[in-house]
Every structure is written in structure tokens, then in C-alpha cells.
Amino acid sequence: MKRTKESVKPNLVDVCQLCKRSDDSPEKYGEKITIPEHKLTIHYFCLLMASGICQRGGEDEGVHGFLVDDIVKEVQRASRLKCNCCKQKGAAIGCSVKSCRKTVHFPCGVQLEFLYQFTDLFPSFCREHRPTQTCTVPPNGPLSCSVCLEPIEPVLSYSVLKCPACHGSWFHRDCVQLQAQNAAQFFFRCTICSNQESFQAEMLRMGVHIPERDASWELEDNAYSDLLQVYQHCDAFTCQSSLGRDFSAESGKFEIIRCSFCGSNGTHRKCSSLKANQNNWVCCGCKSVVDGTATLPRHIQSPVSERHEKRKRLSTRNSSVLSKRRLLHSSPRAILLELSSRIRGEQPGGRLEVREGRLLEAGLELLRRPDFNPELGISVHFAGEHQFHGSSDLRRFFRFLLQSIQTSSLFKGPEGDKNLALDSQAVRQDRYYEMGCLMALSMLHGGPPPSFFSKALYFSLFHFPKDFQFSFSDLNEIGLVNKMRKIKECRTAEGLREAMKSMSEYLEVSGCNREVETGHEKYALLDDMLNFHMMVRLQLPLQRFREGLRTMGVYEQIQMTPEAFYQLFCFPQEKLCADSMVTMFSPQFSEREDYRAREGLTAKHWQQFLTECEEGRCASSLEDVLVFATSSDTIPAVGFVPPPTMSFLPAADPSYAFPQRQPDANRLLLPVTPSYSSFKKNMEYAVCQVTVIQDP
Numbered sequence: 001m002k003r004t005k006e007s008v009k010p011n012l013v014d015v016c017q018l019c020k021r022s023d024d025s026p027e028k029y030g031e032k033i034t035i036p037e038h039k040l041t042i043h044y045f046c047l048l049m050a051s052g053i054c055q056r057g058g059e060d061e062g063v064h065g066f067l068v069d070d071i072v073k074e075v076q077r078a079s080r081l082k083c084n085c086c087k088q089k090g091a092a093i094g095c096s097v098k099s100c101r102k103t104v105h106f107p108c109g110v111q112l113e114f115l116y117q118f119t120d121l122f123p124s125f126c127r128e129h130r131p132t133q134t135c136t137v138p139p140n141g142p143l144s145c146s147v148c149l150e151p152i153e154p155v156l157s158y159s160v161l162k163c164p165a166c167h168g169s170w171f172h173r174d175c176v177q178l179q180a181q182n183a184a185q186f187f188f189r190c191t192i193c194s195n196q197e198s199f200q201a202e203m204l205r206m207g208v209h210i211p212e213r214d215a216s217w218e219l220e221d222n223a224y225s226d227l228l229q230v231y232q233h234c235d236a237f238t239c240q241s242s243l244g245r246d247f248s249a250e251s252g253k254f255e256i257i258r259c260s261f262c263g264s265n266g267t268h269r270k271c272s273s274l275k276a277n278q279n280n281w282v283c284c285g286c287k288s289v290v291d292g293t294a295t296l297p298r299h300i301q302s303p304v305s306e307r308h309e310k311r312k313r314l315s316t317r318n319s320s321v322l323s324k325r326r327l328l329h330s331s332p333r334a335i336l337l338e339l340s341s342r343i344r345g346e347q348p349g350g351r352l353e354v355r356e357g358r359l360l361e362a363g364l365e366l367l368r369r370p371d372f373n374p375e376l377g378i379s380v381h382f383a384g385e386h387q388f389h390g391s392s393d394l395r396r397f398f399r400f401l402l403q404s405i406q407t408s409s410l411f412k413g414p415e416g417d418k419n420l421a422l423d424s425q426a427v428r429q430d431r432y433y434e435m436g437c438l439m440a441l442s443m444l445h446g447g448p449p450p451s452f453f454s455k456a457l458y459f460s461l462f463h464f465p466k467d468f469q470f471s472f473s474d475l476n477e478i479g480l481v482n483k484m485r486k487i488k489e490c491r492t493a494e495g496l497r498e499a500m501k502s503m504s505e506y507l508e509v510s511g512c513n514r515e516v517e518t519g520h521e522k523y524a525l526l527d528d529m530l531n532f533h534m535m536v537r538l539q540l541p542l543q544r545f546r547e548g549l550r551t552m553g554v555y556e557q558i559q560m561t562p563e564a565f566y567q568l569f570c571f572p573q574e575k576l577c578a579d580s581m582v583t584m585f586s587p588q589f590s591e592r593e594d595y596r597a598r599e600g601l602t603a604k605h606w607q608q609f610l611t612e613c614e615e616g617r618c619a620s621s622l623e624d625v626l627v628f629a630t631s632s633d634t635i636p637a638v639g640f641v642p643p644p645t646m647s648f649l650p651a652a653d654p655s656y657a658f659p660q661r662q663p664d665a666n667r668l669l670l671p672v673t674p675s676y677s678s679f680k681k682n683m684e685y686a687v688c689q690v691t692v693i694q695d696p
Contacts, residue, residue, distance in 0.1 A: 013039055017075045018046040018092045019105040027181055029106065033063050042071060045209075046106040048122050050092040052077050083108050096123035113158040115207040131205055133162060139170070146191045147175035164202040166193035168478035176203065180210045187215045193479050231258050235283070236271035252276075261286040332565050335557050336638045340444040342552065345376050354397055355383045360404040362397075363438045374437075374551050378445060391446065392631035392663030398447025399632055401438065406452045410435055410541075412476050416572055417454045419476065419534075420541050432541045436548020436555075443637040444552055449568035456534055458570050460542055461549075464562035470530040480506070480533070488526060496522065510536070573634050576622040578610040585629070585646040585668060599648045602672045605679040606646070618680065620687040628687045629661055629668040640666050648672050658682045661690070 014022045016032070017040060024032045030044030047053070047066055053074040055065035062068050078092035085108035093114070094103045104114055115130035117123050125131065139154040146169040152160060154170060161176060163169035169192035180188050180203065188203075188210055189196040200210060213219075234245040234256060241247050241254050248256040253270035257279060265283035267274070274281060330338070354362045366372060379390075380397045405411070410426055411418040426432060439450060456474040458464065472481050483503045490496040496516060500507060507513040510532040516522050535542070549555035558565045587603055589596050612618045613625060623633040630640060644666040649656035659682065660669040673679045 014041055016041055016043045016046055017071075018050060018078060018090060019043060019107055020088065020090055021105075021107060023107075027178075028110075035063070035068065038068055038072075040068065040071065043106065045116075046092065047071065047074075048118070049106055049109075049116050049124055050074050050078070051094045051096075051103075051124070052092065085109070085112050093124050095126040095129055097125065097129040100126055100129055102126045115158070116209075117204060117207055118209045119204045127158075130158070130207075132156065133164075133202075133206065135162065135167070139168075143170050145171045145175055147171045147179050161203070161206055161208075163190040163193065163195065163199055165190060165195035165198050166478045167482075168192055173206075173208070177208050180208050182216045184211045184213050184215050231264055231266050232256055233266055234268045234271055235265045236267045238271065239268065240271050241268055257281045259283040259286055332561075332568055333637070333639050335561070335564075336443055336554075337641070339552050339554065339557065340638050342375055343377055343444065352378060352380050352397075353383055354380055359397070359401045360408065363401050363404075364434055367434055367437060374441060378441075390664045392666075395446040395636060396631040398442040398445055399634075402442055402447055402450065405435055405438060406450075408435070411452075413454060416452050418452050419454050419457050419474065420460075420538055420545065421476075422538055422541060427540055427544075430544060432544040433548040436545040437551045438548075440549050440551040440554040443554060446632070446636045446638060446641070448632070448634045449573065449637040451568065451570075451572050453569040455570055458562075458566060460535055460538070461546060462559055462562040462565075464566060469527070470534050472530075474530070474534060484526060484529060487522065490522070493517065568637060576614075576626065576634075578607070578614040578622070581610050581622055581625070582607055584640075585644045588645055588647040590648070595648075598672050598674070601674065602648055602670050602679070603646075605673070605676050606670060608676060609680055609683055612680070619684045620691070624687050624691045625683075628659075628690045629663065630666045631663045642666060644668070646670060658686045660686075 013034065013036070016022070016029075019029070021029075021043075023029060026032070029046065030048065032041065032043055034041040042063060044064065047063060053066060053070050056070060057065045057067045059065050063071065074092060075090075078090045080089065081091040081094075081103045082089055083091035083105050084102050085104055088105075091103035091105055091108070093106060093109055094101075095114075104112060106116075109116065109124065113127050113130075115125045117125075133156045135154075135156055143152050143154045144150060145152045146163075148171075150172075152170050152172065154160075156162065159173050161171055161173055169190050171191075179191070183189070185200075188200060190199045204210060232246060232248045234241065239245045243254075247254060248268075253276075254268050256266045256268055257272075257274060258281075259265045260280050260282055262283065265286075267281060267283075269276070269278075272281065352362055352366050366378065378394060380393045382393060382397075406415075406418060409423060410421055410431060412421040413419045420432070423431070441447075443449060454474065455468065456470055459468040472484060475481050475484075480503075483499070483506075486499040486502070487496065490499050500516065504513065507529075510529060512525055512528045512532065514525070516525050546555055549558070587599075589599050609618065610622065610625070613620055613622050627633050629644060632640075642665060646668045647670075649660065649669050649671050656671050657673070657678075659671055661667070662669070671679065671682060673682070
């Protein structure tokens with residue numbers, strides 16, 4: 001049965017009388033308000049931005065102060081005006097510049113990039129007359145939106161805005177509008193510098209609507225119900241409960257008693273030998289503070305590091321003088337290979353299960369196992385995959401794990417030039433130690449070298465090069481850099497005092513608050529501030545990170561030859577090229593002469609295929625080909641063990657038309673085909689299949 005024309009029409013009472021739309025989207029159009037007795041429906045934003053109406057009533061009259069008679073008159077006035085976008089009548093919003101005659105519906109204005117200011121008289125501006133932003137501090141390097149973290153083009157426009165206070169926070173208009181909608185007036189601020197007053201004023205000027213209410217998360221029912229839950233976990237070094245650390249009886253020896261001071265640590269009575277009537281228990285961290293034996297800043301040493309350091313005291317294998325002498329003049333790869341040769345067998349705990357998107361959690365789970373021993377091998381299995389590849393899966397795991405470490409909250413800065421970030425919670429959880437330990441394990445188990453350290457971070461860890469000096473580019477806090485630049489650029493004593501006064505709190509905390517008279521003293525002050533920010537402030541994270549790198553003696557060997565490892569840590573690996581790939585895979589030809597001739601032709605196909613991959617004429621890259629053969633997209637820090645080889649499949653068997661891989665042996669098996677087009681097609685198909693499957 002054919003639907004009638006009337007059946008598809010929306011109910012006229014539900015249609016906004018100004019924009020002629022029935023959408024009910026408070027975020028886009030404001031509250032949709034219907035007055036049944038007058039058969040009137042209106043979007044609040046359409047009404048707010050209408051050019052020919054004002055609030056003549058109280059907040060409880062009409063529609064938030066807009067009287068019904070005035071709304072009807074405005075609808076009638078708009079019915080004579082044509083929209084510049086959809087060409088339909090009812091365009092109630094005009095550009096606030098009197099000489100401009102452009103009129104639009106509210107939704108149409110969004111399409112034409114009209115700018116609506118939700119403040120004062122609620123003016124609207126067309127694309128030609130709208131206010132713009134200026135960039136006084138040019139951006140340094142590639143940027144990302146500080147709200148969604150996606151890449152952003154640093155060109156100010158209607159869709160791209162920036163913070164007026166720090167100049168380092170750039171964001172998409174849609175992203176900052178969503179942030180304003182959720183945070184509202186009381187919590188809306190710059191995500192980088194946390195400025196609120198000038199940030200909100202600028203966003204209102206640039207047409208961002210900031211609701212006058214509490215934040216959305218404050219309005220949710222039972223939003224903070226978790227705060228009503230008490231800590232229920234046994235943190236004793238050895239838990240004697242057969243039901244696990246989270247089990248708590250109502251009474252008796254397996255009742256969990258919480259720390260009397262912090263309340264964030266607990267123990268079963270039996271696990272800490274507490275009597276039945278003893279309810280006052282103090283954890284180790286609080287006890288050291290109460291006794292006055294703790295030093296600040298303080299961290300809670302994790303059970304992982306306690307076990308590792310105990311092993312160091314019981315064994316001197318990693319500090320052998322003979323081993324150090326033998327490795328002193330070796331290459332970094334040879335040094336790491338010598339250290340990795342001490343790894344034996346597999347972990348007694350069985351396979352490490354790695355689930356999608358939880359690589360870092362899997363690595364931390366490995367360290368926190370009570371039977372973990374860095375001198376034992378590691379077995380990895382990716383959830384959902386039936387085939388087990390052994391050492392190649394381990395290389396693949398550490399490849400993705402290192403990417404997760406690089407993008408974690410413990411590192412900050414541009415890609416490939418990261419510094420440590422100060423995180424007090426990570427200090428308490430001893431996370432810096434764990435990251436250092438995972439990085440050392442990665443280098444010894446076939447993972448790639450770090451290659452993302454800044455020179456400042458490398459110097460802070462290994463004090464190399466000796467003549468290194470910190471600079472403003474090593475600081476990631478734009479606000480602090482700007483204040484320090486003002487001090488540097490001061491030419492008069494009065495200007496210098498004013499610049500120092502603006503950051504007096506920081507100078508007081510850093511111990512740099514002193515009288516500065518000469519230019520020499522000014523530069524000495526800036527050096528002291530840089531050293532405090534990069535070294536003293538991060539002293540404990542750096543110390544724990546070093547301790548993690550000491551796993552299997554990695555840190556000691558780097559410290560002995562820091563210039564040799566500098567390239568591995570601070571520079572991206574040399575990009576793969578076709579010639580290096582040809583050299584990397586040693587061909588293994590057959591002994592029969594008739595086979596060797598055909599295999600030689602296939603070897604030429606292989607070289608041509610690599611050349612086209614390098615030039616971008618194939619669907620696969622050289623990195624994809626290396627992943628196909630070895631499960632690694634770069635040369636591991638210890639190199640490939642065994643060295644990659646290339647052999648050939650039987651030419652007579654049609655089932656061998658596609659290349660095969662033996663990643664555990666770093667072996668590539670190529671089909672012997674006389675046609676290069678068939679060889680290339682089959683290679684691209686096989687390589688793409690594997691690289692898609694191996695994405696994290």
C-alpha cells in the first residue's frame with residue numbers, strides 16, 4: 001500500500017516555528033519548548049539568536065523571559081525573510097553588522113559557519129564579519145587537539161581554535177564545544193594550562209556555548225557511589241587466604257584490617273599476625289612516616305622491585321668484572337646479545353595471555369607474578385589466535401609493548417623526543433621502576449630499541465654527553481617556558497624584577513629565589529631553574545627508572561659505554577631500504593643446477609619487488625615485508641637470532657603459489673614463478689593478510 005503524502009509530514013506542533021525543524025537536540029539547538037495552548041514550539045537557541053526579539057518578561061514568564069506575543073511577532077517577521085543557505089522563508093537571524101544583509105535559520109547558519117556569541121546581546125556574525133583569533137607564538141612542530149588528541153593543522157579558522165593564555169593548546173571547535181557542554185561554567189577550562197577566566201571569555205567570543213549549570217558528571221545519580229566503598233584487599237607480601245586477596249570475612253583471622261592512617265592498604269589478620277582484638281594496624285609506608293624514617297619525596301616500593309633487588313644481593317652474576325671487561329669495547333648489539341645469552345628456559349608460570357588493547361597491562365602482569373625471574377624465558381600467546389609462533393610472538397609483543405610505553409602518561413613531549421613526566425600516583429605505585437624493567441626486558445628478548453628518548457632524558461639517566469646543557473626546548477610546559485623567556489629577554493633591572501615576581505612561587509619552591517643584578521647572574525639563574533625542573537624535580541622517577549633498567553645488568557653496560565647506546569635511545573632507526581633487505585636475507589639455493597636457474601630468477605623477482613615496495617609502487621611497505629618474515633618491523637636491539645634467510649618452495653607443486661613464513665626461524669620461503677606479475681600479486685596478498693592480523 002502506497003503511503004499518502006500527509007502520512008510522512010511531521011506534526012506541525014512539534015516543528016520549531018523559526019527553523020522549521022523537528023529535531024530535539026539540546027546540545028545543537030538548545031531546549032525544545034512547546035506551549036500547547038498556543039500551538040507553539042520553539043528551539044531555545046533559535047529564539048535566543050533571533051534578531052528582532054528581546055526578553056521583556058521575567059524568567060518565569062513565557063519562554064525564559066520571551067513573551068508569547070513577542071515570539072509570534074518574531075515568527076511573522078521572519079516569515080518574510082529568505083535564508084541565504086536553504087533559500088526558504090523564516091530566517092530570523094541576521095548578521096549583527098548593520099551593513100550586512102545576510103539572514104539564516106539557526107541550523108543553516110552553522111552550515112555557513114555563522115558565529116553565534118552566547119553572551120551580552122547574543123549577536124551573530126556571518127563568515128565575512130565574524131571575529132577571528134591571531135597567533136602571536138608560532139607552533140613548534142606537529143600539533144594534536146588537546147581535547148581529542150587527534151592530529152590538527154595549526155592554522156586558525158572557524159573549525160580550529162586555540163587557548164589565549166598558553167598558546168600551546170589547540171583544538172577542534174566541535175571538541176571544545178563538547179567539553180564545554182560537559183564541564184559547564186564551573187569546570188570549563190584549558191586542558192593544558194588550566195586557565196579558566198580568560199579561556200572562557202575567549203571561547204564565548206569565538207562562539208562556544210558554555211551552559212550555566214554544574215558539570216554533567218556532578219548531575220548524575222549515584223555518580224560518586226564508589227567513594228562509599230571501603231578498601232578490601234590484602235597487601236601483605238604473602239597472602240595466606242585460599243580465597244584470594246580480595247576475600248574478607250566479617251570476623252576472624254581472614255577479616256581485612258585497613259591501615260589506621262591512610263586507609264588505602266589492608267591485610268588479613270593472619271597474614272600480618274594480628275590478634276583477634278587488635279584493630280589498629282599501620283602499613284609499612286605510614287609507619288616509616290610516623291617513625292620519622294621516611295624521606296620525601298617518597299615512593300612505595302613494589303613487590304616486583306623488592307624481589308629483583310633481593311636476587312641482586314644473592315647473586316653477583318650481572319656485576320661480573322670479567323663480563324664488563326669483555327663487553328667494554330663491543331657494539332651495543334653484541335653487548336645486549338651477551339646479556340640475553342644468560343636467559344634460559346621458559347617462565348614456570350606458563351604462557352602470558354595478551355588480549356587486544358591490553359599490552360601494557362599484560363607486561364605489568366608478567367612483572368608482578370610471584371615466580372617472575374628475568375633470567376627465565378617468556379612465552380607469549382595472543383588471545384584469539386590458534387597458532388603459536390614462539391620467539392616471533394615474543395618479538396611482536398615487545399614491539400607493541402614499547403609503543404604502549406612510549407604513549408603512556410609517564411612520558412611526555414613530541415613523538416620521538418620524549419621526557420619523563422612527573423606523576424605522583426605513578427611514583428607511589430613504583431610504575432617508573434616497572435617501565436624501566438619492561439624496557440630492559442624488551443631489548444634483551446628481541447624487542448626494538450627505545451629510539452624515542454630526548455637528549456635531555458638520556459643525559460639525565462646516563463650523564464652523556466658530558467657537555468650537555470638543558471634548553472627551553474626540553475621543557476614541555478609552555479606557560480613556564482614563556483615566563484622564563486621573559487626573564488631571558490629582560491634588558492633592565494626593573495623589568496627583570498617584574499618578570500621574577502610573576503613566578504616568585506616557582507622560584508621559592510625550586511630554591512632559585514635570589515637577587516639578580518647582572519646578565520651573568522640572570523643566565524646562571526635560568527640554568528639553575530632548568531636543572532631543577534629536569535633533574536631535581538624528577539630525581540625519584542629517574543632513580544626508579546634507572547633501577548628498572550638495571551634488570552639483567554642492562555643499565556650498567558649502558559653506563560660503561562653511553563656513547564655507543566646513544567644512537568639506540570635518541571635517534572629513530574635507520575629506515576629500511578631495498579638493498580639492506582636484500583643483504584639481510586641470505587638466499588639458500590638448491591644444489592641441482594636446473595632448480596638453481598629458476599630460483600635465481602625468483603631471487604631477481606624478490607629484488608624487484610623490494611625496490612617497488614621502497615618506491616611506493618606496491619600495496620606493501622618494506623616494514624610490512626619484514627613483519628611478514630620475522631614479526632618485527634625494525635631490526636631488534638639484539639639483532640635477529642638466527643639471521644634471516646630466504647629459501648624457495650618446490651616449483652612443481654601448485655599449492656606453493658604463495659610465499660610462506662617461518663618467523664621463529666626468521667625464514668622466508670618464496671614461490672618459484674616465472675612471471676613477476678604473479679610473484680608480486682601473491683606476495684602482496686600474503687603480506688597484507690599477515691600485517692592486518694598482527695595489528696594490535
